[in-house]
Amino acid sequence: SQQGEEDPQALSIQEGENATMNCSYKTSINNLQWYRQNSGRGLVHLILIRSNEREKHSGRLRVTLDTSKKSSSLLITASRAADTASYFCATGSDYNQGGKLIFGQGTELSVKP
Amino acid sequence: DSGVTQTPKHLITATGQRVTLRCSPRSGDLSVYWYQQSLDQGLQFLIQYYNGEERAKGNILERFSAQQFPDLHSELNLSSLELGDSALYFCASSAWTGDYGYTFGSGTRLTVV
DSSP states (O other): OOOOEEEOSEEEEETTSOEEEEEEOSSOOSEEEEEEEOTTSOEEEEEEEETTOOEEEETTEEEEEETTTTEEEEEEOSOOGGGOEEEEEEEEOOGGGTTOEEEOOOEEEEEEO | OOSOEEEOSEEEEOTTOOEEEEEEOOTTOOEEEEEEEETTTEEEEEEEEETTEEEEEOSOOTTEEEEEOTTSOEEEEEOSOOGGGOEEEEEEEESSSSSSOOEEOOOEEEEEO
């Protein structure tokens, strides 16, 4: 079962523009994470934000979390062609539930040179 | 190289057969997670092991089973294979359970013919 729903499903932008992806989820969470997947390859962890945090930065990535709205957003600034990939949000459960991650369906980002 | 090793990379087998997928977690990680990725179902959590014990179970079919051995490597056994089992199977590992990002392997692409 999917916990997160991502919006948009696909996004096409020009190099240098910013890309924003949104994620909504249904149940309470311990943390929310974002991953990138290049076509057919393994997922790469980008950033983790805990349920008591509201915003986090890592390089060109900015993640926000609004637990009252059960939503998160990932902003990639000054995008590059190499950012072309699928981006997934994943909600993390607490220790008592094993800490497992439930992934959304993903946003397919295309950055054109 | 992410540090998580999955073998084999590709597997083609006939319906009704049984296969075993193998995963070696990143050095020091105690938790192993198995995911199935298909076009129609997305990334589905199957099962988690922590230090040799089953920790959480997801949408894993009864025809599928897994275990984690004392050296922490894990195996996912898929039996009575059906065409619909064709998918990418990912293994991921993390240091603990809960508040950590996962490290994913590059996956095993299973094709059932």
